[in-house]
Amino acid sequence: MTLFGQPPEWEIAAGVALLVTGGVFSVIPPTLLGKMKPKDAGIIQLVCGTITLLAGLYNFFIQKMYGPPVILPIIFGTTQISAGWHNYKEVEATGLGWLSIIYAITCVVVAWIFASTGEWIYFGLDISWLLIYVSFIPLVSPELSQKPAVFKFLVYYNWIETYVGLLAPGLIILSGHSLLMH
Numbered sequence: 782m783t784l785f786g787q788p789p790e791w792e793i794a795a796g797v798a799l800l801v802t803g804g805v806f807s808v809i810p811p812t813l814l815g816k817m818k819p820k821d822a823g824i825i826q827l828v829c830g831t832i833t834l835l836a837g838l839y840n841f842f843i844q845k846m847y848g849p850p851v852i853l854p855i856i857f858g859t860t861q862i863s864a865g866w867h868n869y870k871e872v873e874a875t876g877l878g879w880l881s882i883i884y885a886i887t888c889v890v891v892a893w894i895f896a897s898t899g900e901w902i903y904f905g906l907d908i909s910w911l912l913i914y915v916s917f918i919p920l921v922s923p924e925l926s927q928k929p930a931v932f933k934f935l936v937y938y939n940w941i942e943t944y945v946g947l948l949a950p951g952l953i954i955l956s957g958h959s960l961l962m963h
Contacts, residue, residue, distance in 0.1 A: 788959035791844040796954025798836035798854040801829040803947030805861045806913070810940040812868070813920065814933075819868040826865030834858025849891050849903075856887070881917040888914060902950075902960045909946030913939055 788796065808825050811817035837854030840846040860880070867873070888911035895904035916935050919925050925932050954960060 786959050786961070787957060788954050788961070791840045791846045791850050792954055792959055792961065794836040794839045794844070795850050795854065796951045798833045798857070798951075799947050800951030800955060801832045801836075802854075802857050802861070803943050803951055804829045805833075805857075805864075806939065806943040806947055810936045810943075813936050819871055823865045823867070823869030826861050826868060828865075830858050830861025830863075830865050832858075833861055849894060849907075853891065856884075860884075877921045878918050881914045881921070885911055885914040885918075900962055902962060906946050906950055906960075909942055913942050913946065916942075 805826050808817060808822040812819055812822045833854050835858070837851050837856075837858055840854070841851045844850075888907050892904050892907040892911065895901070895907055916938055920932070920935050920939075925935075950960060
């Protein structure tokens with residue numbers, strides 16, 4: 782028995798993108814907490830970013846899809862590759878706060894698209910991604926290093942949100958359950 786039927790091929794590619802994007806986001810908290818070397822996180826980000834980008838390109842070129850199933854994996858994949866390269870080369874990446882703001886705005890637009898098409902599960906997932914990006918904005922603030930309790934709270938919040946909004950939905954789709962409601 783499936784939730785809403787067998788997932789179409791494009792949704793399976795989106796499930797792969799969700800799962801590996803969850804992999805990228807799951808290495809950010811231990812890196813921020815100093816429990817993982819940035820170089821090690823960079824390798825994971827490079828591999829996962831490449832897979833995410835390929836999932837978006839697959840949906841565009843092979844499945845002839847447009848909109849969120851293509852846009853989000855391509856945007857996230859290229860960003861993950863860039864972040865992975867910066868971490869692997871141990872180059873300080875600047876502009877993460879601004880990038881998070883741009884992604885948060887993108888999430889609002891995509892959430893509106895999902896709401897207008899009645900895809901409420903994907904709408905909810907997109908809102909969870911919005912919350913991840915909004916919580917990243919203060920994480921990159923130098924003033925936050927003066928408030929370790931708030932910093933740790935936001936890091937752990939991101940970790941939990943990664944499982945709820947990325948890894949779990951990706952696993953659900955890849956186990957043969959569509960999240961589409963029609």
